[in-house]
Amino acid sequence: MINTRYESRLAMLRDAMARSELDLVALGPSSHMRWLTGVDPHGDERPVLVLVSAEGAAFLMPEMNAEAARKGTDLPFFVWSDGDGPSDALDAALSSLVKRRSDVSIAVDETMRTDFSYLLTGLFDNPRITFTESTVGALRQRKDPEERAALSKSAKINDAAIMAGFDALREGVTEAEIVDTIYDEMKKQGARPGFCQVAFGANAAMPHHHSGNTPLEVNTPVLIDAGCWWENYPSDMTRTGVFGQPSAEFLAAFDAVEAAVQAAITTFRPGITGREMDHAARVSLTEAGHGNAFLHRLGHGLGLDIHEPPYLASSSSDTLQEGSVFSIEPGVYYPGRFGIRLEDIVHVHNGELEILSSLSRSLIRRG
Incomplete structure (x- = not known):
């Protein structure tokens, strides 16, 4: 079961998203992800994301990292293999979290690899992109x-x-x-x-x-x-x-x-x-x-x-x-x-x- 500390942080993030009128927050393998979920996956060229919307949250996770990462969270995983690539898994994850693919406001982890962010934003029509200063960044400043x-x-x-x-x-x-x-x-x-x-x-x-x-x-x-x-x-x-x-x-x-x-x-x-x-x-x-x-x-x-x-x-x-x-x-x-x-x-x-x-x-x- 997910640690109550991270449940609380997810709830705080959704409140901040509502205040900032954000539809989606996307975090790469970074201290932002670690703070929000407790998961600290290996970071390389394989896309890893945690996606948060008002409706839910989910991980995009390479198959080779999934077993280890699941030990730290019970959030749903959309797993992809090297043979298939991440696009279909990412598309499925987004379909579970957001109701539309146009006129969407997304906060992207400013520390994330640029190719990860392009993979994500390329699945939306004219998304409004910002960074996490009003959401995860602001919440992290208030140390518990x-x-x-x-x-x-x-x-x-x-x-x-x-x-x-x-x-x-x-x-x-x-x-x-x-x-x-x-x-x-x-x-x-x-x-x-x-x-x-x-x-x-x-x-x-x-x-x-x-x-x-x-x-x-x-x-x-x-x-x-x-x-x-x-x-x-x-x-x-x-x-x-x-x-x-x-x-x-x-x-x-x-x-x-x-x-x-x-x-x-x-x-x-x-x-x-x-x-x-x-x-x-x-x-x-x-x-x-x-x-x-x-x-x-x-x-x-x-x-x-x-x-x-x-x-x-x-x-x-x-x-x-x-x-x-x-x-x-x-x-x-x-x-x-x-x-x-x-x-x-x-x-x-x-x-x-x-x-x-x-x-x-x-x-x-x-x-």
Whole structure:
């Protein structure tokens, strides 16, 4: 029998479809499908879809994947073989779900392969196509208690892993060796390593630096950005420290980045846009003389995907509502000198921001 969690999500999706006047939602093998149904089929060139209408829901599923996928759901399957191809099975699935093939409004999974979407939309006359921002995308932004608990546990494991990295700093150690230390701690805690950026000195001036064999020298800033996975939910956090003594210039910039974090947090109110949050942090850094060194958006949502809506950027109209989980991560980057970023993941709970990490943002000093 289908898990009641997914029954509830299907019901919420149909309510959202009615509000958006949508006849059909079509999802490919993606985090959208996993969130809605719990099914996470192998994704390749063989079309896999879950189709949802007001009348029902069904899977288009390759024969070779059907047995494994059926273990996770009792939604009906329309199975196709490599010998026959997917067209007839897809046509039958649509006939069971929609009453007409013209003047139909369809929300297509924006992460789905283009050939999958063309296969689907080609069976309709002049369909009105949109994406899932008002349906699955909007619903995924409101994290339920189970999701919040997994995200919180992932954050706590990540806290310990990042501190293990800072504790392993010593003269001559390489960025790559600190990455290994952090990954080892994640595994020790039962999590799956996700990503890790360790940047010494001027390397931190590249926001997406790839950690390598740079050795650590005394009096060097250190930036660590890492995340792991716990029960399919990620963490993501950045802390900046120093091995030895920091320069006055570095300390002033560090304080400015922390002030930008505080500006964003204090600006928050339920329903605020990502643009407004980004603006608050950007104004703070500009007033401190670092505005031109803030090279990226303030933050991104976090859930089944490590980057998902809502986005906190100067171009974003996404709203931050009860249940939203997102990063606040201002930074400044000075090529050839240093980079500083401070990142926390926050959860909107009872109208306020709750930080999932327990690790202070204060400058971490070692050496």
